[in-house]
Amino acid sequence: MRIGYYPGCSLHATSREFDESLRATAVALDVELAEIDDWSCCGATSGHATSHLLSVALPARNLALAEEQGMQEVLAPCAACYNRLASASHSLREDAGLEIKIKEILARPFANTVRVRNVMELYRSLIPQITEKSAGRLKGMKVACYYGCLLVRPPGVLAFDDAEQPTSMDEICRATGATSVDWNLKVECCGGAFSLSRTASVIRLGRAILEDARKAGAEALIVACPMCHSNLDFRQSAMTQSGETPMPVLFLSELVGMGLGLSARDMGMKRHFVNTGPIEKRATETAAQVAAEAAAKAAKAAETAAKATAQAGTAPAGKGVA
Amino acid sequence: MARIGVFVCHCGENIGRTVDCARVANELRDLPGVAHSVDYKYMCSDPGQSIVKQAIREKNLDGVIVAACSPHMHEKTFRRAVASEGLNPFLAEMANIREHCSWIHEDREKATDKAIEVCRSIVEKVKHNVPLETIRIPVTKRALVIGAGIAGIQAALDIADGGVEVVVVEKDPSIGGHMSQLSETFPTLDCSQCILTPRMVELYQHPNVKLITYAEVEEVSGYIGNFKVKIRQKARSVDADKCNGCGACAKACPNKKVPSEFDTGLGTRTAIYVPFPQAVPNIPVIDRAACALFRGRAKGLKKEACAKCREACSREAIDYDQQDTFIMQDIGAIVVATGYQLYSIGKDQPAGLTGYGEYGYGTIPDVIDGMQFERLASASGPTGGRIVRPSDGKEPKRIVFLQCIGSRDPAKGIEYCSKICCMYVAKHTMLYKHKVHDGQATVFYMDIRAAGKGYEEFTRRAIEEDGARYIRGRVSRLYRDGEVIKVQAFDTLSGEPILMDADMVVLATAMRPQPGIQLLAQTLSASYDQHGFFNEAHPKLRPVETNTAGIFLAGACQSPRDIPDSVAMASATAAKVLGMFSKDQLEREPTVARVDVSLCAGCFHCERVCPYGAITHLEIRDRKGNLVKVVADVNPGVCQGCGTCQATCPSKSVELSGFTDEQIYAAINALVL
Amino acid sequence: MAETSNGAFEPKVTAFVCNWCTYTGADLAGTSRLQMSPNVRIIRLPCTGRIDPLFIVKAFERGADGVIVSGCHPADCHYTSGNYHARRRFALFLELAGFMGIDPKRITFSWVSASEGGKWRDVVNDTVTRVRELGPFTAYRELAGKP
Amino acid sequence: MSTSGAHGHATAPATLAAELRGKTGQNPAECYQCGKCSAGCPMAVETLLRPHDVMRLIGGDRRETLLEGESIWLCLTCEACTARCPNGCDPARMIDALREMSVARAPRAVGAFHRSFLDQVKANGRMFEFGLVLEYKLRSGKLLNDVFSTPGMISRGLLKFVPSPIKGVADVRRIFAACEREAARDLHASGADGRDQ
């Protein structure tokens, strides 16, 4: 499988581990990520907060490039980029006047045919492979899937999952054997857009999210958005009261990677601010346990098969120990 | 050559002042086909009418034109006069030279010229008039009421009391509808069962009523006064004639865990059951989907998996092999009273509606709907009238009501206001306070719509006397936090965000039409609105009639209605039906369309535009019975005479009597010379 | 077309109106003694749904200089939807009118309810004024080779 | 009198509601003030004008209050309001449009952050965080709070020091120029820049 790839600015800098872990899982799952050559910034929040036209034109350039480079689908792992790209593509489909204007500004052929995907959509389509390859490695690990706002809203535009009660990320986590806890603030905003300009708001919102996840028994928070990640990871010390254990914040790709047995180092997890050591250790433990259980089961099966053979006395050797 | 008489009226000075009536009469006299033309001071007076009658006799007239006031004023008068002389009344017409001429012009010459032209035009039209017969339709004096909620019961009783037979068809095993589920009812808080049960029994025992429960209307053909109705009596698996309602069968039934529809899933019932103790008729039915025996049969078991109810029944009333049967009825008028269902907030919704993910899609156990609250509050309900949480049976001390759920919400639900929820929420807060004295009820609302007799006073009482706290603002989210439900809201009046803890939340969900009701509407050829409510013929002047003659409406099948409204409608409907049945024959103007089958190409454009569904398909066969073609046919009982079909027909094969192309072209030709 | 004795052009306008709304509205104008131009002749039909566009063509062919078509307001049709079909038909007809040599400005479509006597007067006067400005409709006569 | 309208004739000054309707295709009058948006707004506890207030003031033509105040800049664009509005309104989009108008009439009022960010994109085609920190410091006199100055960021290899413009940077600059031209034209046409008296 080959899919266009739009890393966006964050994945090239502050969220490099998202990029690295995503690429690592892609290799493990036989997915080729073809980066759009010479992509530019989508404009992010600053774009649409100041000019609607700009907020469509910047993503449109990248969609046009993808088209030129023969891509039908583009993966935009960053939630903000995904939201901007998908919204721009949607606006252009809905508004013929805007489309004309944008084509004029781009001054390059553009048919708006590329479909924009997020990581959840990618992994969701790979659930059978993930299930198979991870063989329940993370069984028993409890995680809280946090979708935030950018990946599910507005519902009319980003309609890949239910806007109020999304489940794709939970399904993906479950494919690794992990348990996704039932909690309340899955789609609440973490304040990402104010990460740099209004820290107090971000801390207030992040604290509520962490508290709820903790209450639900989660050992880690799983995210699919660099902004959520930098907020909840980098600022977590300010959101946590003394005595509370820190909550590792993992990119979905990192969790999938752990499920697939990839090393934390390969996935750049050392860059996290909240120590991921404990959760890595948990993963190793659960994996060992799962392996032990599997071995025990296999042994038992072999035993019964042997017994059966012994009783029948005629079956060819080796049967039943598959 | 036609022999037409023209009678020009002066209307005292009213016409005479501006129109030279003598000149009109003179000029008309010279027209070909005019055999007689006179003017007179008051044509509508007795002497005036005598002039007309005498002329018909003496001059052997075959057409009459009275040039006078508006036909809306006196057309009937003159047609009656003409008929008394044995001339077909539809050969008489009026030319309007008062409202449309003398009263609106001052220039005598121009007004007179205009009057002459108008008369000439009518003369030319009348030359092409043909005798028409008033249509008389025989009436079968038996009414059908579909649905036996309070609206259907009331309509049936009023009709039956008028001395007419009524057939009542109810799809459920018992009559009573939603009202039988209610605890106490606004605006007076009387107990619902107490006022409803006597009416249910009265209906059951009424000598003029034939009650068919557990049945549905399958086919309807015919037209006003002459419907043929096919009713499917669903198999009860119990012989109603033998059963005495002792209840031994239900006691014996081992399957006791079936969620009770009547208790909105808060209680259980057996597989053989009567929906509620006061059910009418008190005859059980077997829910075959839940019955062990039928499940066994479906699986192909040779032995009956269970027959406990048959063993228990001393009257041998249980009949596992009962089949659906069909009942045919001749019916003169049909009353639709199929009521409503509640909007569910769950994930699965019919097209065009979505559920409420922000309120948990109905998965939070202590978030219930209004009808569930009614069952909790009802003395005969699953908790014996104790208001407790479904999850753990604890009494909620903080209860929150959300209004307008699904209603007034085009984004997720429907745009209309359900009209009754403001009232029942106020009622619920009172019932709650009367039972949980130390509890606090909070209501989130957008507007309080309490426009009815005693209604505003009622809602004020909930607030002022019973301490309900009303907060203006729609709730954004509900979510669970351990045992409590978090209510995330905003008080738009104080401007303050709210995060409130609740022990139980009640959603006042919208009233929607019954599921599948569009199908019934199509069976009846009655129209329904975009939501599926039946359409009334006119919202102000014909609120209980449909556009299909002979089909009437009562209750919440037409729009959200409370009990007082439903009952008022039902009685109004009964008056309409009895009025219709007071005559042996229905009479109507012969202005109906007719198809010339030799011309009709069978394109059925006419069928598509007819507002009344009056056009049907007629198969033309040769003598050997081979199908030659299918053409349009107008049902004169249904056609209302709008003429849209004629204007639409590409081959001009359908014509409206009294307004044929020939007549209209003649009138046009005469006007402009 | 007609000319009065002094030779001034007096337009002839034929009005096709429905029985329930506009005809009654015109009655009301009369009862209220609202004075209006005497150039309009009314043909009463049960519903605008009954009006065939060919009636309009016929009127012009016979020498009308203008035509009014008027019925119930959109949601008020006595027959619920007859006027709805009529509207669709007339919208189509208007597109064709020019093609048939009829200036669409000679045709007035309006809704006049039973209570709009004043509106009826305005429709009548406005149409007559407009047609007077347009002058006599001669296209069909010329076609027929008549003077 | 202005004759700059597209059809060459003067128009009465548009109400704010009409102007926003033109820009967003959304009719602000559709808001029936139910407050559901504000109930779910994560910033409702901090901002002065909550989304339903914004909608209300648009209807009341309160241009100054909306464009001069801080509130429109306190929206996270999380779209909780839009997603849950029962009447299909889009307060988030309205707020965006108001910000755009506010930027257009007084460029310096823009959040220094957004300017700094976009300048980076304009210069390099992509965002370059270290540059952003410098820009923001120059513009606002403040350090960009603490994020990028954190030694942690640097030691973790999360900040780039050297900008690397993309090949098509000219492309991107052209897009910016075109959008700026468009904005200027809009402003002039609407007469909302306050400079035509």
Ligand SMILES: Cc1cc2nc3c(=O)[nH]c(=O)nc-3n(C[C@H](O)[C@H](O)[C@H](O)COP(=O)(O)OP(=O)(O)OC[C@H]3O[C@@H](n4cnc5c(N)ncnc54)[C@H](O)[C@@H]3O)c2cc1C
């Ligand atoms: C929570 C709640 C509380 C309420 N409280 C009050 C109150 O306090 N006071 C008040 O005045 N009103 C109240 N109402 C409103 C009241 O329930 C209705 O006004 C009333 O029930 C309407 O009666 P109906 O006969 O029109 O419809 P329904 O009660 O719905 O009866 C319709 C009947 O038709 C049957 N039916 C449906 N389809 C078919 C079919 N195709 N063939 C045959 N039969 C069919 C149904 O089975 C049913 O028996 C309340 C409503 C709710 C939801």
Ligand SMILES: Cc1cc2nc3c(=O)[nH]c(=O)nc-3n(C[C@H](O)[C@H](O)[C@H](O)COP(=O)(O)OP(=O)(O)OC[C@H]3O[C@@H](n4cnc5c(N)ncnc54)[C@H](O)[C@@H]3O)c2cc1C
């Ligand atoms: C400003 C306003 C606007 C309205 N607009 C609408 C609207 O748009 N749509 C709508 O549906 N409704 C509207 N209504 C309501 C509407 O007017 C009433 O619903 C309707 O007129 C009630 O009709 P009625 O026959 O019951 O009473 P009335 O119209 O009051 O008629 C009662 C009749 O009884 C006569 N009468 C009284 N006492 C006696 C007596 N002792 N003996 C003999 N005769 C007597 C009176 O003279 C009168 O003729 C409006 C009302 C108002 C005030």
Ligand code: SF4
């Ligand atoms: S046991 Fe027999 S008689 Fe008694 S209720 Fe049941 S079916 Fe009727």
Ligand code: SF4
């Ligand atoms: S057959 Fe058995 S399960 Fe079925 S209704 Fe009778 S008693 Fe109940």
Ligand code: SF4
């Ligand atoms: S009656 Fe009241 S609660 Fe019900 S939809 Fe109307 S306003 Fe809302």
Ligand code: SF4
């Ligand atoms: S009193 Fe009249 S205006 Fe006031 S709420 Fe009632 S109906 Fe509306």
Ligand code: SF4
């Ligand atoms: S439109 Fe005319 S030709 Fe067509 S089916 Fe009807 S009557 Fe026959």
Ligand code: SF4
């Ligand atoms: S005249 Fe009107 S009602 Fe009668 S058949 Fe024709 S379209 Fe139908």
Ligand code: SF4
């Ligand atoms: S939710 Fe929608 S309708 Fe309600 S106040 Fe907000 S914008 Fe207005």
Ligand code: SF4
């Ligand atoms: S988009 Fe802005 S206004 Fe809307 S809920 Fe989010 S923060 Fe509040």
